[in-house]
Amino acid sequence: MHGEIASGGMAVVHFGRLLGPVGFSRTVAIKRLHAHLAKDPGFRAMFLDEARLAARIRHPNVVPTLDVLEEDDALYLVMDYVHGESLDRLLRNAGRQGEVVPPAIAAGIARDVLNGLHAAHEATSERGRPLGIVHRDVSPQNILVGIDGQARVLDFGVAKAQARMQLTAEGQLKGKIAYMAPEQVDQTALDRRADVWSLSVVLWEALTGKRLFVGDHPAQLMKVVLSQPIPSPREIAPHVPEALGTLVMRGLERDREARFESAEAMALAIAATGLSAPHHEIGAFATRVSGDSLTKRARVLADIEAGATSSGPFALPRPVAPDAELAAADARTLVATSLTNAETQRLERPAARGGRARPLAFVAVAAVAGGLGAAATVLIRTEPPAPAALSVAPAITPLASAPEPPAPPPVSAEPPALPPDAGPAKAPRTRAWKPPAPAKPAAAGRSDCVPPYIEKDGVRVPKLHCL
Structure with a gap:
């Protein structure tokens, strides 16, 4: 509970922050009943009963009642903050x-x-x-x-x-x-x-x-x-x-x-x-x-x-790339940070025509930025061959003690910059079937490569060892 917003004959209203166990946070208004009313047993009972009823009202033109709290001799009504x-x-x-x-x-x-x-x-x-x-x-x-x-x-x-x-x-x-x-x-x-x-x-x-x-x-x-x-x-x-x-x-x-x-x-x-x-x-x-x-x-x-902080031990992941640098997703791994338990799932993306499926690693990381939950989507380069699934430690250390992760490769709308001595960028190896080239004299020991395919039900299937 923070500074006072207003005061009236029945209560004082304060700013408040609603903090969740996984980094969720929200600004609310907390109304605290004056002590002489909160100590009246009859008023307490009726107030709590009616406030529970008020929580049943859901409409844009009604300030929602989020919670009613009773602590010692104090009664608190937690409401949405409206500016x-x-x-x-x-x-x-x-x-x-x-x-x-x-x-x-x-x-x-x-x-x-x-x-x-x-x-x-x-x-x-x-x-x-x-x-x-x-x-x-x-x-x-x-x-x-x-x-x-x-x-x-x-x-x-x-x-x-x-x-x-x-x-x-x-x-x-x-x-x-x-x-x-x-x-x-x-x-x-x-x-x-x-x-x-x-x-x-x-x-x-x-x-x-x-x-x-x-x-x-x-x-x-x-x-x-x-x-x-x-x-x-x-x-x-x-x-x-x-x-x-x-x-x-x-x-x-x-x-x-x-x-x-x-x-x-x-x-x-x-x-x-x-x-x-x-x-x-x-x-x-x-x-x-x-x-x-x-x-x-x-x-x-x-x-x-x-100045708000998370109530849970969650570290803020280092940004991988700014929004302007989100480029085409060819041969890249998609990493999404969202407010879920830290776990890794390996997903298979449908293969492009003539190619094979490339693995897509989805990493869910709990993030807290200035007390507010943050969700971001970033792209990083994938080196061929297909990358193994990323992993996240089951316990994320607080921001103050978290080691700084290494800087990721830059991503931009232009093709990635290459080292000075590097040749053309190599795409992940994918091979698609092409019509056979004109027959060449069969090499010794590979006489079964003429023709280099098997025709089954009208469909030509290449012989892999002949490619």
């Missing part, structure tokens, strides 16, 4: 810069989030049973916009566990009340349409640059959510297209029967307007509005990855 910013920070930065979020950008982000929510709502167990997952905490803080332009939903496991803990001993509601659906504030049974409401609040605020529900204290805010008239986003921001305004207002129907029946239905409605931006435009917006925060984070990430 981007939360929608909350992007909206705040845009406001400070006096920039209005283009409606197409807001619509594109909402479309992605709705698709991710639908995947969660449709998630099933290993046996195909619907899990009935409802996020319950859709808000700008839990939406991550990557520089790739994809918007992703965060914290499914945490969100549902948190929802169960929203009642304190005094019976007071806790959480982001401003984004809760009315039925959630009323503490009635929830379904997927509660997430549709929450996302509609997020979209309303992204389009207008204003907060929809504001209150001086939780009780007042609850009352506002339940009863305050909701203006169309076009009343606040006339530049918002009417089609988008209509969609938002349908998602904000307090009667959930009047809302979109699913997140997918609302996503399809947004797509049908043709008003949502493509991912490359969303990514450009996120990069521009984030300022230098992403640049600084990228430098930190590069330092972490450059």
Whole structure:
């Protein structure tokens, strides 16, 4: 676990490196719950249970949950690292810069989030049973916009566990009340349409640059959510297209029967307007509005990855040839380095017409470069006759103590350079049958070489001792 990325009311998020036993390594985000929450037995049990459920959600618009760890009194949620910013920070930065979020950008982000929510709502167990997952905490803080332009939903496991803990001993509601659906504030049974409401609040605020529900204290805010008239986003921001305004207002129907029946239905409605931006435009917006925060984070990430080391005793094989020097493979042995156990297999390549098969040696070598698995394909010359299979020692010593292998012969797109006193390069010996030359007087002791072939079933087979 490395430096801090962000901190919130429930947890601190750190950079992390996931290291495998054969040199595999990957950058992740590790969320560590605050101690007072991690020590609560009820919260621990619910968090672990819901995080396991969240691991069942597989969709490009959901940040994957890779693992949940419990160590002593600490709980860790391991997630994919996405280089981007939360929608909350992007909206705040845009406001400070006096920039209005283009409606197409807001619509594109909402479309992605709705698709991710639908995947969660449709998630099933290993046996195909619907899990009935409802996020319950859709808000700008839990939406991550990557520089790739994809918007992703965060914290499914945490969100549902948190929802169960929203009642304190005094019976007071806790959480982001401003984004809760009315039925959630009323503490009635929830379904997927509660997430549709929450996302509609997020979209309303992204389009207008204003907060929809504001209150001086939780009780007042609850009352506002339940009863305050909701203006169309076009009343606040006339530049918002009417089609988008209509969609938002349908998602904000307090009667959930009047809302979109699913997140997918609302996503399809947004797509049908043709008003949502493509991912490359969303990514450009996120990069521009984030300022230098992403640049600084990228430098930190590069330092972490450059200093990462393998968790296993694997040495980095010396490069044999750069990519530009990969030449034709005639009379050469192909050596591939990949992340597998070190072993040697001897393969036979089909013979060229008129020739014989040449052996191909495949060597699999575990490689680690700067903490990242490396795979490369290189070619080296083969001397005639056909080479014997290469071998690799069963145990590969660490990089620091590995002896430096001898430099291989150079390989280039041009024919290999020859030593000054060398004659023309000799190809491996291969002999193909050719029509017999005009008959010559038979040599003594070789009278059976006339003719120098045997004709069998209409096919002439050369007599090898006559060649």
